[in-house]
Amino acid sequence: MRKPLRIALIGWGAISRRVAELLASAQDARGIAIVAVGVRSSARAHDIPAGAELVTDPGQLAGLELDLVVEAAGREAVAIWGEAALRSAPAFAIASASALTDAALLERLLATAEANGSQLILPPARLPGSTPSRRHQRCRSTRSSTASSSRPRPGAARRRKRWSRSTN
Numbered sequence: 001m002r003k004p005l006r007i008a009l010i011g012w013g014a015i016s017r018r019v020a021e022l023l024a025s026a027q028d029a030r031g032i033a034i035v036a037v038g039v040r041s042s043a044r045a046h047d048i049p050a051g052a053e054l055v056t057d058p059g060q061l062a063g064l065e066l067d068l069v070v071e072a073a074g075r076e077a078v079a080i081w082g083e084a085a086l087r088s089a090p091a092f093a094i095a096s097a098s099a100l101t102d103a104a105l106l107e108r109l110l111a112t113a114e115a116n117g118s119q120l121i122l123p124p125a126r127l128p129g130s131t132p133s134r135r136h137q138r139c140r141s142t143r144s145s146t147a148s149s150s151r152p153r154p155g156a157a158r159r160r161k162r163w164s165r166s167t168n
Contacts, residue, residue: 004031004032005067006065006067006068008037008061008068008069008070009034009038009070010072010073010077010085011072011073012037019070020034020048020049024049034049034051035053035066036053036054036060037055038073038081039055039073058080058084058085061081061084063088066088068092068093069081069093070093070095071093071096073096075098075099075102078094078099078100078105079099082099082108083108083109086112086116090117091118092113093123094121095123100122
């Protein structure tokens, strides 16, 4: 049997909790271990996964023999935890990709990744198995109904004819 994938989660908000929940309910959860949860303040992190170490300093990631660090705590967390994550694990997944708009931060992260043979991962914005928020659904439906297109949407002419007949 191979050893479990050792993960550290940065942040313990809704996203990290959902990731932990999905991993715990996975069919082969034995193959994955959340070994650490990184937060700025230990007062914010209660009910972390059993067996996970609560870390409040990025330097504490060293020595945990991590396979992956997953950030889900906001742009500031990428700046605080990123370099330590890349030195401590072969991969650092960033949920707050907008942090990479800071050119200096991006350069530091890339240099650290290159020096340590690690990689930055930018995952899709939505968790598998989750449903889009109502706000996301509203934005998507607004965009599709107001989007200008040179090609009419299928059935649009038929709907217009039905509507004009029913109002006459």
